Amino acid sequence: MKLPRVECPKCHRPTAVAPMSGSLAQGRLARHDDAGARRDLGGFLVSCSESLSIVDLPEIGRQMVFDLDVPDLASAPEPEAPDALALF
Numbered sequence: 410m411k412l413p414r415v416e417c418p419k420c421h422r423p424t425a426v427a428p429m430s431g432s433l434a435q436g437r438l439a440r441h442d443d444a445g446a447r448r449d450l451g452g453f454l455v456s457c458s459e460s461l462s463i464v465d466l467p468e469i470g471r472q473m474v475f476d477l478d479v480p481d482l483a484s485a486p487e488p489e490a491p492d493a494l495a496l497f
Contacts, residue, residue, distance in 0.1 A: 412439070438462050
């Protein structure tokens with residue numbers, strides 16, 4: 410599943426946003442490293458302080474619309490019944 414991306418408010422990197430249960434308009438930023446402080450003194454990656462924070466989703470969940478060419482059933486002709494064949 411491809412997650413939408415938003416700009417992190419602190420480090421301004423495009424970051425994936427995972428939807429939250431119970432909210433169609435908000436999600437959590439994925440954990441990401443800060444571009445300015447990539448490693449601490451021990452050499453380990455340092456996560457951005459805005460990781461896992463709640464942000465607004467770029468597009469609020471909406472119903473998909475399908476463009477189907479469905480004929481009007483009231484004016485459709487009655488289909489012909491196929492000839493019955495004996496089973497035995």
